[in-house]
Amino acid sequence: MSQIRNIVILTGAGISAESGIDTFRGGGGLWEQHRVEDVATPEAFARDPNLVHRFYDMRRAAIQERLPNAAHFALAELDAQWRGDLLIVTQNVDDLHERGGASRVLHMHGEHLKAWCTSCDIRSPWRGPLVNRPPCPVCQARTLRPDVVWFGEMPYQMERIYGALRQADLFVSIGTSGAVYPAAGFVQSARDLGMQTLELNLERSQGSHWFHETRLGPASEVVPAWVAEMLGG
């Protein structure tokens, strides 16, 4: 670990599970009998916008009631103290990394607390519902959608992510099932680039065999323990 200077950390729903935010594929992974793959698509939104808006309105309201947990706080401490490059690439659309105090955070699947106007293409901060079709604060068109990346859409800032991976010495994946690409492929890119890879998860994921090391346990325990190791504590 003494050779490590630049770190890329990928986080998934598992890091927020102990804050009370449901994962996508645990516990049946259903919302009102719909699989996430059937709600989180542009086709689902075109077919039944009220259904999709209700799904996101409910989750947008819920995250504002939740608090960061020990894993978010530990990553924020690493972010504050780590002198090399560090990038937390999160697939999560909640804001718990930021509320935990981290600043080097990239939301590759978007953010619950933003709305994207498909008329003027501007993203605005948003906390309330969208199902009632409120006007865009910029152009007044009633064409706001959740600013999240659905299946078939391009995740955000991919060039920046791959740029960070090319410079990294260590890739760490926390609380993600490895079921969704391109994030699921980052570990293979990391291996191709010759860096160390570590997985922290409650249980082995679909991509566990790609990692040099997997540490199993709840994020609120394994993440602070790993951060303490990195900071020499």
Ligand code: BJW
């Ligand atoms: C704990 C824990 C605790 C629990 N402590 N751990 C066929 C083959 C390959 C790819 C494709 C294919 N067909 C289609 C594709 C592409 C498609 C895809 O991957 N589909 C799969 C279904 C196969 N991907 C896309 O369409 C993406 N776009 C794309 O590929 O564009 C083209 C492109 C090409 C080249 C380069 C770049 C791009 C877009 C994907 C968008 C995903 N969007 C969602 C919804 C976001 C908005 C919202 O929140 O609603 O993102 S889907 C959902 O899954 C969400 C998540 O970010 C994502 C990943 O889920 P995550 O975080 O891993 O959660 P879970 O529930 O799966 O796992 C939880 C984990 O936590 C588990 O491992 C537990 O063990 C663990 N855990 N408690 C620690 N306490």
